[in-house]
Amino acid sequence: MSHAPADRHPSPPPAPGRTCSPPPQHPLPAPRAAGLRATHRQAWLGPCRLAGVLALGLAAPLWAEVSFTSPGLPPTQMDDQGRLLEDWGAVAVKLTGAGLPAAPPPAVQSVKLDGIIPAAQARSQYGPVAVTLTAFRAPAWPAGLDVLNVRLTETAGQQTSAKLSLLLPDTVHLGLKTVTLGGRAVVGLPTGIKVSQAMREWGWADDALAMPGWATPAVECDPAFRNIRAGMGGVPILYRFKVEPKARLNVVLGFCESYWAQAGQRPVVCRVEGAPPQELDPVARWGQHQPGALLFAARDENGDGLLDVAVLPKLGAPDQNPILNVIWLFPADTQPNLEQAIAGRLNGAALRYVDVGGSNDQSLYAGGQAEYAFQLPPGGTEELTFLVACPGASVPLPDRAAWTPEKLRQSAAQVWRQWQAR
Amino acid sequence: MNAPHTHHQCSGCLSRRQCLQVLSTAAAGLALSGEFFPALAKARKPDPDFVDPAALRPHPKVRVDAAILQQPRPYWLGWPGTTYELDRHQREYRAWLAQSCQRLALQLHEEEKPIEDESGMTAFLKGVKERKPDAVLVILQHMSGWGWANRLAKEAGVPLLVFSPIGTSFTGHVAGFSRQPGVYVVSSLEWPAVEDGLRMVRAKRMFEETRLLWIRGDQRNETVLDRLGTKVRAIPRRTFNELFDRMPVNEEVKEVASSFRKHAKRVVEPTWQDSLNSARAYTTAKRLLADEQANALSMDCLGMVGAKLVPTPPCGGWTLLQDVGVTCGCEADLFGATSLMLTSYLLDRPGYMNDPVAETVKNLLITAHCTSGTRLYGFAQKPVPYILRSHSESALGISVQVLWPVGATVSLIRFSDTNQLIIDTGTVVSNVNTPPAGGCRTSLEIRMHNVEDCRDVLGFHQVVTLGDHRRVVEAFCQLYGINVIHSPEHAARGKASA
Numbered sequence: 001m002s003h004a005p006a007d008r009h010p011s012p013p014p015a016p017g018r019t020c021s022p023p024p025q026h027p028l029p030a031p032r033a034a035g036l037r038a039t040h041r042q043a044w045l046g047p048c049r050l051a052g053v054l055a056l057g058l059a060a061p062l063w064a065e066v067s068f069t070s071p072g073l074p075p076t077q078m079d080d081q082g083r084l085l086e087d088w089g090a091v092a093v094k095l096t097g098a099g100l101p102a103a104p105p106p107a108v109q110s111v112k113l114d115g116i117i118p119a120a121q122a123r124s125q126y127g128p129v130a131v132t133l134t135a136f137r138a139p140a141w142p143a144g145l146d147v148l149n150v151r152l153t154e155t156a157g158q159q160t161s162a163k164l165s166l167l168l169p170d171t172v173h174l175g176l177k178t179v180t181l182g183g184r185a186v187v188g189l190p191t192g193i194k195v196s197q198a199m200r201e202w203g204w205a206d207d208a209l210a211m212p213g214w215a216t217p218a219v220e221c222d223p224a225f226r227n228i229r230a231g232m233g234g235v236p237i238l239y240r241f242k243v244e245p246k247a248r249l250n251v252v253l254g255f256c257e258s259y260w261a262q263a264g265q266r267p268v269v270c271r272v273e274g275a276p277p278q279e280l281d282p283v284a285r286w287g288q289h290q291p292g293a294l295l296f297a298a299r300d301e302n303g304d305g306l307l308d309v310a311v312l313p314k315l316g317a318p319d320q321n322p323i324l325n326v327i328w329l330f331p332a333d334t335q336p337n338l339e340q341a342i343a344g345r346l347n348g349a350a351l352r353y354v355d356v357g358g359s360n361d362q363s364l365y366a367g368g369q370a371e372y373a374f375q376l377p378p379g380g381t382e383e384l385t386f387l388v389a390c391p392g393a394s395v396p397l398p399d400r401a402a403w404t405p406e407k408l409r410q411s412a413a414q415v416w417r418q419w420q421a422r
Numbered sequence: 423m424n425a426p427h428t429h430h431q432c433s434g435c436l437s438r439r440q441c442l443q444v445l446s447t448a449a450a451g452l453a454l455s456g457e458f459f460p461a462l463a464k465a466r467k468p469d470p471d472f473v474d475p476a477a478l479r480p481h482p483k484v485r486v487d488a489a490i491l492q493q494p495r496p497y498w499l500g501w502p503g504t505t506y507e508l509d510r511h512q513r514e515y516r517a518w519l520a521q522s523c524q525r526l527a528l529q530l531h532e533e534e535k536p537i538e539d540e541s542g543m544t545a546f547l548k549g550v551k552e553r554k555p556d557a558v559l560v561i562l563q564h565m566s567g568w569g570w571a572n573r574l575a576k577e578a579g580v581p582l583l584v585f586s587p588i589g590t591s592f593t594g595h596v597a598g599f600s601r602q603p604g605v606y607v608v609s610s611l612e613w614p615a616v617e618d619g620l621r622m623v624r625a626k627r628m629f630e631e632t633r634l635l636w637i638r639g640d641q642r643n644e645t646v647l648d649r650l651g652t653k654v655r656a657i658p659r660r661t662f663n664e665l666f667d668r669m670p671v672n673e674e675v676k677e678v679a680s681s682f683r684k685h686a687k688r689v690v691e692p693t694w695q696d697s698l699n700s701a702r703a704y705t706t707a708k709r710l711l712a713d714e715q716a717n718a719l720s721m722d723c724l725g726m727v728g729a730k731l732v733p734t735p736p737c738g739g740w741t742l743l744q745d746v747g748v749t750c751g752c753e754a755d756l757f758g759a760t761s762l763m764l765t766s767y768l769l770d771r772p773g774y775m776n777d778p779v780a781e782t783v784k785n786l787l788i789t790a791h792c793t794s795g796t797r798l799y800g801f802a803q804k805p806v807p808y809i810l811r812s813h814s815e816s817a818l819g820i821s822v823q824v825l826w827p828v829g830a831t832v833s834l835i836r837f838s839d840t841n842q843l844i845i846d847t848g849t850v851v852s853n854v855n856t857p858p859a860g861g862c863r864t865s866l867e868i869r870m871h872n873v874e875d876c877r878d879v880l881g882f883h884q885v886v887t888l889g890d891h892r893r894v895v896e897a898f899c900q901l902y903g904i905n906v907i908h909s910p911e912h913a914a915r916g917k918a919s920a
Contacts, residue, residue: 072643072656141645141654233841234905262878262910318907320842400841402649402903411646415653418633418715419644 066110066120070137070412071419073144074391082106082122082133084148087391088186089169093133093150095126097162103131113409116416128156129376135388138408139415143393147408148386154376163196166370166386174365175207176238178395183209185395188387189370197371199242202352203364204229206238207397208322210357215258215325218289222344224326225256225291227358233400234320237311239327240364241352245303249351250334251275251296252341253311254326257282258289259319266319273308274299291325293338327354472674473708479747479766480631480717484526484624485555488519489533489546491567501565502589508563511587512536515561515613522617526624531555536563543570550578557623559583559616562590568599575605581626581901583619587611603903622898625767626650632763635714637662637721638754649840649902650760655714659722663731666706675701682738682820683810691812692820696734700820703732704739707750720751720759727816734819737792738810741822744772744795745805751775752793757837758883764835764843765887768898771800773835773887774824774864780877781867786851787876789834789886790865794824798888811863814856823863826850826888832868833891836884842905844881847871847890875913 069075077085083092095103106122111134113119119136132151137144154160172181174195179187185207189195208229217225231237243249251272260266263284271277275296286292300307309327313320329352330336340346347353355361374382385405389395396403490512497504516532523530531553537543550558558578560571567590575582586596586609600607606622608615630651633644640658647654669675679697683689692700711719727735740750747766751759758775765773772795779788792813796805806825813821826832828850836844847870854865866886873879899906 070643070645072641073645139645141647144645262912264912265910318910320905396648411651415644415646418653422715 064108066108068110068118068120068135068137070139070144071415073137073139076135076137076146076388076390078108078120078122078133078135080105080108082108082124084120084135084146084388086146086186086389088181088184088389089172090167091148091187091386091388092167093131094165094167095124095129095131095152095162096165097126097129097160100126100129100160100162102126106131106133114413116420117409117412118416125155126162128154128158128160129162130155136409136412137390138403138412140396140403140408140411144390145393145395145403145408146388146390147405148388149405150384150386152374152376152382154378154380157378159378160376162374162376164372164374164384166372168367168369170368172367173363174367174370175363176205177399178207178397179370180207180209184389185397186389187370188395190384190386193372193384195365195370196373197365197369199240199364200362200366202239202241202354203362204238205240205364206231207235208232208237210361212357212359214323214357215256216289217256217258217291219291221256221291221342222254222326222347224344224353224355224358225254225342226325227355227361228256228323228325229357229361231311231313231322233397234313235322235397235399236313237322237324237356239309239354239356241307241309241329242305243300243307245305246300247307248274248297248299248332249307250330250332250336251298251307251309252293252326252328252330252336252338253296253309253324254291254293254328254342255280255282255286255323256289256291256325257286257323261288265317266321266323267314267317268322269312269314270294270296271308271310271312272296272298274301279314291342293326293342295336295338297332324356326356327352329353469672469674471672471709473705473712475708475743475746475748478708478711478717478743480628481527482624482627482631484528484627485531485553486523486528486557486559486620486623487531487533487546487550487553487555488559488561490515490536490561490563491543491570492536492538492563493566494538497564502563502587506563506589512561512563515585515587518613518616519559519561522613522620526617526620528620528624537570543573547574547577550574550580555580556627557581557583557620559585559619562586565590565592565595568595572599575599575602581606581623583616583623584608585613585616601900603900606897606901618894619897619901621768621770622894622901625764625898626902628767629760629763632718633714633716634749634756634759634763635711635716635719635721636754636756637710637719638725639722647760647840649904652760652763654756655716657714659726660731662706662710662721663726665710666702666732669702669706669709671698671702672705675705678704678742682742686810687807687825689810691817692810696812696819697738697810699732699734700736700738702739703734703736703819704742707736707739707743711748718749718751718759718763720749720754720756722754724753724815727813727818735792735813735816735821737813738820738822740793741795741808741824744774744793745797745801747772747801750793752791753883755883757839758885760837760840761835761843761883761885764837764895764898765885765891768894769887769889769891770802771795771887771889772797773885775883775885776834777862778879778882778884779861780879782877784851784867785869785876786867787848787870787879788854788859788861788865788867789884790854790859790862792821792862792864794822794864794886796822796824798824798826809863811856814861814863821863823853823856823865825853826864826866828852830888831871831890832866832886832888833895834868834879834881834884834886835891835895836881837904838881838907840904842907843895843899844884844907844909845892845895846873846879846884846909847892848873870909872911873909874911878910878913880907880909 067075103124106124122133178185208231212227267281328350633653636656678701749762774794776789809823848868851867
């Protein structure tokens with residue numbers, strides 16, 4: 001017997017969540033979620049903060065650093081500013097909005113969720129809006145996940161507009177459902193809500209992986225055919241281009257399959273807005289390592305000023321990881337010659353030329369943060385749950401995991417109970 | 423045609439008491455020759471350190487809600503038709519359902535009266551949401567019940583099993599609906615297929631209830647597998663060999679060693695001392711599982727043997743445990759172990775994880791490894807013949823060459839991860855002997871079905887198990903959102919890339 005080769009597919013993704021609840025009938029003075037209770041914990045306290053704690057007369061000291069973990073896993077720390085400090089960078093939350101003041105330093109404390117799960121909690125008051133961050137470690141195989149819940153509560157009885165920013169390192173890329181850093185998925189974004197920040201002129205808005213140099217074209221062709229982005233685990237590849245509303249364009253997509261030698265393994269479905277979808281099996285059509293291209297008569301059909309270009313796995317395909325090598329956008333009145341495009345001779349004539357997964361590729365959003373806009377009704381609350389890569393871990397890829405914030409919390413409680421019962 | 427016995431019946435035909443007897447029998451290592459021995463019944467001095475392997479297998483609470491869906495009577499025109507004997511069929515189905523639940527030890531909450539209007543369905547759904555069962559089963563008694571089935575699939579929030587006896591659906595009803603995640607549809611008169619669905623629900627609960635010891639490295643922690651819900655407790659590798667060192671040669675060890683030799687078709691290399699060591703590996707594993715409140719394990723056995731920390735690989739002990747439904751995986755391959763758990767929990771039979779080899783002259787797949795169960799037809803069935811051999815890579819201890827039935831169909835099953843499973847089938851052509859071949863002791867030549875070239879078979883450490891289980895395994899995966907793939911049907915043309 002010998003050791004098995006590494007599995008080709010990465011591990012599964014989670015499903016972060018967003019919940020929204022109507023105003024409670026009897027708002028609590030302090031935003032404390034059900035099942036939470038403050039606990040003593042060991043933390044270093046500077047003299048000033050210790051004085052603050054003593055002045056407040058609190059049993060559980062505040063304004064300190066708190067760490068939390070799951071049995072046997074390296075801990076994560078929430079610092080005295082309420083930031084999660086991970087091995088890839090810090091995650092913080094900021095609230096802005098008309099009339100909202102800057103928040104004082106948050107009150108950070110250790111709590112136990114469901115009476116057993118160690119967690120860190122930071123509470124801030126931005127004028128009429130209370131912000132509570134609660135983070136715990138979920139024991140998701142193999143290395144765990146940090147679950148960060150952000151709860152906004154309007155406490156002054158007035159309708160309030162606010163923008164919540166998840167502050168991240170500048171080097172991260174913001175995708176549709178995840179934030180990545182150097183190919184590592186480091187944050188899973190909440191489901192059911194879209195980021196509200198400004199977009200670039202074009203870019204990818206998905207959770208696929210860039211794999212430069214993956215393909216090995218057997219003929220001379222545009223160098224972009226060497227690179228791909230791959231939707232590992234069935235993740236659709238999605239690009240968006242700003243165009244004039246209702247604009248018509250010719251879109252050419254380039255493919256080169258270099259993994260499979262036989263047909264039928266990785267058929268994909270290409271969906272370009274305004275054009276009929278096309279199914280493609282690159283090996284069946286052109287052969288392994290052979291570059292090829294498809295033409296689409298595209299149109300911004302919904303008039304939103306964005307042209308969507310997507311490549312998805314074909315349902316039931318053995319290999320569910322779609323790939324894409326090149327995108328060209330041409331004016332509608334130009335009929336591009338596909339052989340010339342493949343050879344790289346039409347790049348100059350294209351309105352856009354995207355070396356997918358290569359050097360001129362980009363995310364639709366600038367890195368550094370994810371923003372969410374809210375209208376909080378009087379006494380209302382909003383909750384967002386982010387999954388955060390803890391030390392040594394990645395956030396699982398979207399659409400593959402069955403994890404929900406609730407299941408992660410249940411698992412954490414189960415594991416802690418059984419661990420303590422040992 | 424539709425008798426309530428399933429083709430996976432195995433332990434299903436035994437009472438719990440009988441089943442426990444069989445499990446204990448095998449655990450004592452005394453029933454491996456194909457017969458159950460009266461000697462088993464002999465009184466033995468109670469041993470306070472004895473670990474009953476039957477208690478190691480997870481016994482989860484499994485709750486199923488069920489209802490019959492009909493239309494107000496009397497029926498007139500339309501299917502199933504005025505002549506359809508509603509009362510008789512419903513009595514029959516209720517009885518079969520009760521029997522199945524008893525066989526599988528499921529807790530059944532059954533609607534007393536058939537649901538026949540929208541308000542009844544609304545009330546049923548409300549109850550389901552409150553009770554949160556592990557699955558819902560509905561038995562259709564009219565063609566118009568599909569709308570309610572759709573509603574349940576969308577709103578119940580738990581897996582849905584639909585039994586549509588012939589006369590209650592057309593292809594159009596099932597073509598799309600039956601292929602959606604979270605749903606299992608039986609459009610047939612074959613009740614055993616319904617029991618298969620219930621077995622899937624039980625298997626999922628067994629996964630959730632399982633704590634798997636991952637014996638490797640030097641870390642101790644506990645995590646949970648997505649989708650399956652299995653707890654993975656990592657413990658340092660030395661835990662096993664340190665416990666093994668302390669494990670005495672007691673009466674149980676001697677009995678297991680003796681019986682293992684006695685009922686073998688042949689004993690080739692292993693000495694009596696090898697047999698004792700192998701039996702100690704068995705008692706060590708049981709003790710460790712009990713101490714850690716665990717139900718399955720996968721161990722870095724090769725590393726341990728390579729470092730000469732134990733005088734025997736655990737293979738022989740793993741065979742004994744596999745035969746009573748306790749998963750013991752090799753090489754700390756976590757998804758190899760979960761694949762073994764699937765054959766154990768869903769199919770009630772052992773398998774073995776294999777190293778796949780291409781036999782390019784005969785275009786056959788050779789599947790070889792050191793640990794295979796012997797009760798290939800089911801835990802409650804007679805074992806197949808086996809030969810005691812040494813572990814071929816180290817020439818140590820006991821590794822079993824299990825002689826698989828030539829001509830039988832086998833399934834090859836492998837979780838790539840918790841989101842994807844590979845399944846293929848083939849026919850056993852021969853048992854491969856070592857020598858002349860090298861490699862592991864249990865080794866089969868398999869002619870693959872629907873795979874043109876043996877070199878293209880997907881996976882590594884796929885679990886080989888007896889029988890064609892493609893449809894049941896695929897249905898299980900669909901019910902729980904796991905993607906299923908198969909090896910390529912057509913051979914690769916040209917140069918394949920890495």
